[in-house]
Amino acid sequence: xxxxxxxxxxxxxxxxxRAFKALSNPNRLAIYLEVLRHSETAVKSxxxxxxxxxxxxxxxxxxxxxxxxxxxxxxxxxKDGKFLRCRLNPAMRDKLTHFFTKPDLE
Numbered sequence: 001x002x003x004x005x006x007x008x009x010x011x012x013x014x015x016x017x018r019a020f021k022a023l024s025n026p027n028r029l030a031i032y033l034e035v036l037r038h039s040e041t042a043v044k045s046x047x048x049x050x051x052x053x054x055x056x057x058x059x060x061x062x063x064x065x066x067x068x069x070x071x072x073x074x075x076x077x078x079k080d081g082k083f084l085r086c087r088l089n090p091a092m093r094d095k096l097t098h099f100f101t102k103p104d105l106e
Contacts (some may be wrong), residue, residue, distance in 0.1 A: 006092060019092060022072035028065045030055050035075050035086045036093075044076070045085040091092055 005013075023029050038046035052062050068085065069075045073092045078085050079097055 012095065015092070015095060018072040019074055019096060022068050022074060025065065025068070026059055027055070027061065028069055030057075030084075031062065031065055032069060032074055035069075035088055038086075041090040042059045045080075047080075048077075048084045048086065051086070 023032060025096060032103050034051055034054060035046050038044065038050075041095055048059075048062060048066065051057070051066075056077070057065075066075070066077060069086075073089055075087055077086045
């Protein structure tokens with residue numbers, strides 16, 4: 001029996017695939033987890049300088065990996081005065097949560 005996948009489902013799978021690919025790198029996973037940790041605080045964001053200090057990763061490396069996470073839709077980077085702050089993309093977090101808690105295996 002063939003399984004039919006809608007255009008919407010293909011788009012969802014493509015989104016998840018990009019997210020998993022981005023998170024497969026240990027530095028990007030560490031950055032994402034740090035942004036996730038900050039999202040549960042009152043501030044709701046994490047500065048790039050905080051990531052550099054906390055993770056002991058050089059600025060160019062953090063910048064590169066942050067761009068990859070943004071392209072994968074996992075985080076957003078916003079300018080806050082002269083600082084850049086990372087925020088979790090709640091829509092992608094919801095997609096990941098749904099994938100891991102209620103997989104559609106029909």
